[in-house]
Amino acid sequence: MSIRRLPEHLVNRIAAGEVVERPASALKELVENAIDAGAGRIAILLVEGGTSRIEVSDDGCGMTPADMALALERHATSKLPDEYIESVVTLGFRGEALPSIASVARLTIESRIRGAEGWARTVDNGRVEREGPAALPPGTRVVVEDLFACVPARRKFLRSPRAEYAACLDVVRRLAMARPDIGFTLEHDGRRALSAIQVEDRPGRVATLTDRALADNSVAIDLEREGLVLGGVASLPTYNRGIADHQYLFVNGRPVKDRLLMGAIRGAYAEMLPRDRHAVVALFLDIPTDQVDVNVHPAKTEVRFRDPAIVRGLIVSGLRRALDAAGHRSQRASESALSMWQPENSSPLGGEEGARPQSGWEGEGTPQRLPLESRSYGAVNDSRPTFFASPPQARAEPAWTPPPQTTAFPMGVARGQVAKTYIVAEAEDGLVLVDQHAAHERLVLERMRAALIGGTIASQALLIPEVVELDESACDRLESRAEELSEFGLDLERFGPHAMLVRATPALLGQSDPKGLVTDLADELAAFDEALSLKERLDAVAGTMACHGSVRAGRILSVTEMNALLREMEVTPHSGQCNHGRPTWVKLAHGDIEKLFGRK
Secondary structure: OOOOOOOHHHHHHHHHHHHOOOHHHHHHHHHHHHHHOOOOEEEEEEEHHHOOEEEEEEOOOOOOHHHHHHHOOOOOOOOOOOOOHHHOOOOOOOOOHHHHHHOOOEEEEEEEOOOOOEEEEEEEOOEEEEEEEEOOOOEEEEEEEOOOOOOHHHHOOOOOHHHHHHHHHHHHHHHHHHOOOOEEEEEEOOEEEEEEOOOOOHHHHHHHHOOHHHHHOEEEEEEEEOOEEEEEEEEOOOOEEOOHHHEEEEEOOEEEOOHHHHHHHHHHOOOOOOOOOEEOEEEEEEOOHHHEEOOOOOOOOOOEEOOHHHHHHHHHHHHHHHHHHOOOOOOOOOHHHHHOOOOOOOOOOOOOOOOOOOOOOOOOOOOOEEEHHHHOOOOOOOOOOEEEOOOOOOOOOOOOOOOOOHHHOOOOEEEEEEOOOEEEEEEOOEEEEEEHHHHHHHHHHHHHHHHHHOOOOOEEEEEEEEEEEOOHHHHHHHHHOHHHHHHOOOEEEEOOOOEEEEEEEEHHHOOOOHHHHHHHHHHHHHOOOOOOOOOOOHHHHHHHHHHHHOOOOOOOOOHHHHHHHHHHHHHOOOOOEOOOOOEOEEEEEHHHHHHHOOOO
């Protein structure tokens, strides 16, 4: 077939296929135009997820009738003052947007500049239908109706109105985050779905558009390096989600979905989150225009950096620095967690109200009853009710020294231990519950990481070397990494085809279980890339060792040991979450406790 020139209406539809994938794509272009026009308020109205109607109104600079006619021509824009497309500073050079939308829908533009009359122009699937004067305040209103009505092959691939609305809402949310100085409203089928007033700070806007609990469970990001500026907010590792859709990335104020940036976020949270959980972040990267290309994607959702390593390093460093500064912070107790604290009706009387003593009571068979006079309440009265004979047993320690003041320590002071697993501490502003195993596991990991930075981890020789039997392939993996494992303080030696001899273990682990440690390390090595060194997988190896060297659940701790654990948590980075991303402690504020007892 010979080469031929395509007709204009077909060229417009091809361009529309690149720019207008769905209602959310058209909405993105219209809202970005409103932002670039200097709008202070943008109002959006959707009907049936945008498939029937999209309306965007702004109070920007407006357009003259001549500008409006040019805006509907292909490759016409006000956003590129010269021929240097790489230096564009607006939300993008979109010479195809308005004519592309007009070629697959009914498009009406009404606009008015200050001090002049308004003008309107309607284009129905590529044909100018009418134009003339219009009455409206200064600014622009664009209405898109019946998207893809004349292109049934495209319309049948649209999803349900609910799904299309969700995509539109995500677009508006991301654009609103990027510009907290602009007020946004979104109505869908007559219902107000989003309202964001003009604010000064980005963290406040992010919390408004995501989850208000993020404000109490996040850290601020602020880092500048080599002309690049990184800002925003990032959630604590214990505040996470099951999908990565709650990660919002912006480059020079432009919302993007870039693999490099997403990978940098995963790297920063690598040893702090479970594998199936994702952090909630909103990162704003400002970079010189000559170091980033924003025109590698028709919808401008992807970018290309001149030096990706610097950008990745900036994000990882910024997140790590902020999370390190958070110290022992953890996610606050949620309302759903508080609702699990419910009063239970219990009675010492017999019959239906009486209850069998729980397993913590002494004596398991049929409970025996004693009259109340056995408790030395005074005169005997046979008509008094009886009580269970064996009260619960508890441990108490003599207070040789006055207890420390709660005001001196953020984590409070230990008051006791529950189920041989949880430390109960009293802080100035509430009650603190600590998972002793999870907390100590994190402390051991951070000690090992610090020791490795200074050189190697000190080892502790075993009085009698221990033989650990494994399959031959596991022994081969351990033997090939024996020299590297010695830097972690673990001294291994091959002992026949199916065994390894453990001569020394890391001193930080104390009295650990060498057999369990070596077995778990063999499993970890099986999942490693052979090309990676153990230091490159530091967190996995050190995490496995830390788990074996930490205080186990079920171990009774003295009050001195509990307080020592609390004091170390206060000065250790990331002690608010364990090596698997779960919280190590939670706090019930005084207000929460008052709610539980109906005092507030």
